[in-house]
Structure formats: C-alpha cells, structure tokens
Amino acid sequence: MKKYLTGCLALFLALSPLSSTDGFVKANGLFVKNNEIKSHNDPSKLFISSDFGKLKMKNKKGNIELNVKMNLNKEINSDVKLAYLLSILNNDGTIDEVAKEEIYRGQFQNEKKLNLLFDSLKAGQYKLDLQATSIINSGETWGARQNVYFTVREDKVIEGWVEQPTAEIVDQFEKDGNTKENQSEQVNEEEHVTEDEKETKDKQVTEDEQVSEDEQVPEDRQETEDELVSEDEQVTEDEQVTEDEQDEQATVRKLAANKITISGYWKFYDRYGKLTPLKYTDVTVRYQSQSSTYWNTLGSMETDANGKWSLSFDPTSRQYTKLRVEAASINRAGTVRMKSRQSYYEFFSEEINFSDIANGGSIGTTIIQKNDAKLYAAWLLDDMYRTREKLVAVEDPGKVTIIWNIGENPGAFYDPNTGEIFLNADSPLSEDIPVHEIAHAHMDNLYKRIPDTKCGRPHSINKGYDAGCGWVEGWADFMALAVNNNPVFTWASGSSVDLEVPNAYTANWDHGDIVEGRVAGALWDMIDTQNDGLDTMSGPFSDIYKVMVSTQINTFSQFWKKWVSLGYDPSFIVCLHQNTIYY
Secondary structure, rough: OEOOOOOOEEEEEEOOOOOOOOOEEEEEEEEOOOEEEEOOOOOOOOEEEEEEOOOEEEOOOOOOEEEEEEOOOOOOOOOOOEEEEEEEOOOOEEEEEEEEEEEEEEOOOOOEEEEEEEEOOOOOOEEEEEEEEEEEEEEEEEHHHHHHEEEEEEEEEEEEOOOOOOOOOEEEHHHOOOOOOHHHHHHHHHHHHHHHHHHHHHHHHHHHHHHHHHHHHOOHHHHHHHHHHHHHHOOOHHHHHHHHHHHHHHHHHHHHOOEEEEEEEEEEEEEOEEEOOOOOOEEEEEEEEEEEEEEEEEEEEEEEOOOOOEEOOOOOOOOEEEEEEEEEEEEEEEEEEEEOOEEEEEEEEOOOOOHHHHOEEEEEEEEOOOOOOOHHHHHHHHEEEEEEHHHHHOOOOOOEEEEEOOOOOOEEEEEEOOOEOOOOOOEEEEEEEHHHHHHHHHHHHHHHOHHHHOOOOOOOOOEEOHHHHHHHHHHHHHHHHHHHHHOEEEEEOOOOOEEOOOOOOOOOOOOOOHHHHHHHHHHHHHHOOOOOOOEEOOOHHHHHHHHHOOOOOOOHHHHHHHHHHOOOOHHHHHHHHOOOOOO
C-alpha cells in the first residue's frame, strides 16, 4: 500500500500537560472516545491531539486523508520522534497490521505541519496509533499517544468503529449456568438420556406394573404372600447393609471404568512477547451433542500455576460430538470486565472432535495470540494475579475489578464509590499503570477506605501537594515498581521516569513526603540491592507490607513511626534522606 506525506491530517504536539481533546464521537450508535492516552500523573509535557473532522475519503476510492499539525509551545533540545501504526480489525476478532512508519524525527519550534495519505484502503474498521517520544535525559522520557478509530465504507469514512469486537463476550448470568444452552438441555433432557437411564426407567415401569399385578392377587393366595413376607423379615439388618454396599460399590466401579480425563494448557504472549501461563484462571469445557448444537457446559475448573486444566467425566453420559474450552477474564485476584458490573471477556480454543479424545488425553496448548484484540485483557489478568501474589502471604488484599474496553478512554483511575478500576484502551501497554490502580483498590480493601488526600487534578509524580497525597499515590507508585521489579515507572504514552535517579539536586522535583515520587523512591530504596548516594540499605518487601497493614496508615510519616515502633531497623532512614524526606 502506498503512503504519502501530503498535506491534510493534523497532529498537534504541545508542551502542556493540561491540554487534551477529550470528546465522544459516534458511529451508528457506538460511542468511541478519541483522546490523549495519558495517565493522571504522566510527567510528559508532550501530547498529541487530532481533529477527526478533517478525516475524509478522497475520490471515493479508499484514499484516506487526515489533516494534522505538530505544535511545541516550548523549546527543547531533544529530538522528537513521531511514528504511526495502522491496523484493521478482522471479523474473527483479531487485528492485523496494515502499515507503519516513522514520519518525523528532529527538533522544531512552535508549529510543524505533516501530512498522511493512506491509499486504497479496503472497507473495514481501522485503528490508527500515533506515537511521539522525546528522550529528555537518562532518567526521563516524554511520550504521547493518540488513537484514531474509523470505519471505511465503499463511499465514506465514519469516525469510530461501527461494531465492537465483542462476539466472544458473555454476561455474568451465563457464567452462573443460566444459559440458553442449559435451558435447552433441560427441555430436551429426555432426548439425551443414556442407556443406563433408559434401563432405570424401564425397571421403574416394570416395578409399577408388578405392584398393579400384586393388587390383583386372589384372596386364596394371601396366606402364601404373608408367609413370604415373614421370610423376608427374617433377613438380618447386617445383610441388608451388605447388599446396599455391594450395589454402591458396583455402581462406583462402573462409573470409574467409564470415566476419562482430558486436559490442556492456556498461555498468552505478554508485553515482551514471552509465552506466559494463564494462571489460576476460570476455565469451562463445553460440548455439542448429536441432539443439540448449543454449547452446553460439561464442567468448570481453574488453571494451575502452569496454566494447566483437567476434567474427568463419563463419555457415555451424552452422545458428544464436539468439545470447546473457554477461558474467562476471571481469576483468583479479580475480574476484567468490558462494562461496569456487566460483561467479562472469554477466549476460545479450537473446536475438538470428540472422537479424537474419546479415550481421554491432552488437547494441547491454547495460545492467546499477539494479534487477538482481547489480548490486553489477558495482560490485566496477569497484572492482578502478580500484584495479589506479592501480598497474599502476609495478608490477602482481596479481589479487584478492572473495567477495560477496546476503543474507550474514560481515564485511568480507581473509583472508591463503585470499587472499580477504569482504564483507557491503551493503558495496558504500561505494566505500571494497571498495578498502580490495583494498589489503590487493594488499599481500599485493606483499610475499608482511602485515606484523605488533597492531590491536584491532574497531579504530577514530581510535585508536592499534601502528606495524604504523597502517601496514597506514592504507595501505588511503589507497588508498581515492586511488582514489576523495575525502578522505571512507564506510562502508556511512552513517558517514563527512573525513580532511582532523583535526589536533592534533581531539577524540577519538589522535596519531602508530600511528593509521591519521593515516597515511592524511598520505599523502593528500602528493598533494592543497588547502593546509590545515601542509600546503602536493603530489606525484604514483606517487612514494608507488614507495617502497611498493621494499622491504617494515612501519611508516610505515620508509616515511618510505625516501622520504628514495630522494631524494624531505624537505619533505613538513609533511604528516606536519599529522597529528600527528613525525619
């Protein structure tokens, strides 16, 4: 496909963290919010916005023009790199790359116009990722990301996606077993009975007929029947128990002889392209039979630490034709939903002919591929699991709920009123933003409330507000560093800050425990093994968490006093001093 730099789409890069172009756009009833993907405390002064009103079809031949410009309100001495990635959504829920290119690299002042033309795009739903980055210094990178969703028709282009890729999403009530399939199974139960069930029914009919015949016994035979009853009564109670046990054992042996076990694995590609187990995740095995094409539930379980699942069942209880395995976006740590209190995501294995596993065995590994539109949900499941796993040995922080949807950007935040985490469409590109918000939810679970804060809106990681803000936000920042074992906090926009770097002489950083970045840096220095400046100490993460959960902590100074009062080494004060917190 040809790509030309002509003059009509306008990208707008500006040096202001407060600027944005939030706005909902509509495509045939579907709302998609196109705005800047920037966390609440992204330190970058670089941002992108675009005017979708200038997106148009040219010559009605799939040639798409977008009007753009870049703007810098402040001079910097670093290059700015701007690139794009254009992808198309397929009918099967996968996303394929159409084109990508770096369209600018250099320094400029004020405003610079750039142009994009996409030639001969076929009809379909597209996502355009615009990514700008600028390396400011060794410890800080500015970044900005803008997503544009649009639908190409034969004669026009529409902002937004006409249809969301949600075909593989089910409502929670279906998870509880009240599915149309199961209702159908109940209605048609008599059509599915096994030979054993038929024999049982036949036996019941015979017994009923026998009772009827007995009622018609002539009087002259009554004496004989009484004698028979008398003989039956002579059977001892022990003999009756023995007969019952023998019947039960025979039934168990029959069922055990009929049972088979099937198994498999679930894995996904993580943010770094590594194949990773889908741990402790809810899995359901469903089946079709000769008398029903609905996917009915055969059994449910969860995967283990290796992503393995298994199920034992009687293959003769139904006339099975096909099986399918489904993994839900639910695990021990919480749920990833598409909408508040509504839907969760599901991933599906290939359909399996029952004849291929009639004797049991493994169906192999089902992999959530890199181009699956729902892959980010798997990342978030893993984020929830890893965060809880970091804490649960000391005290279980409880489950969390994440609301994430393709193409929607409500902001990245935790809502204590609903107990839900909301993320932007591209928030999962950062491994730190989800964990940061999960940490807020965990704090709310543990304390039954969020301590009072007076954070700015938006607030920055390097600026001071109040001691409550420094603690609440600093704890969440620290949890992201600890869970991901990396002092560099990264945003989905591409911005990053190395919290190991700031000290008393770092420019543009406020001092003290009212600064969340300083609190996070101090806590990180208490567990890291690298000596830098005044920081020469290192201890286990569990000690910090034990202090955090010992009582409700409202400020970092309260944390430190509790640390000392519980008998932990006061020499760790040097980690605080390294981060300009002087007690």
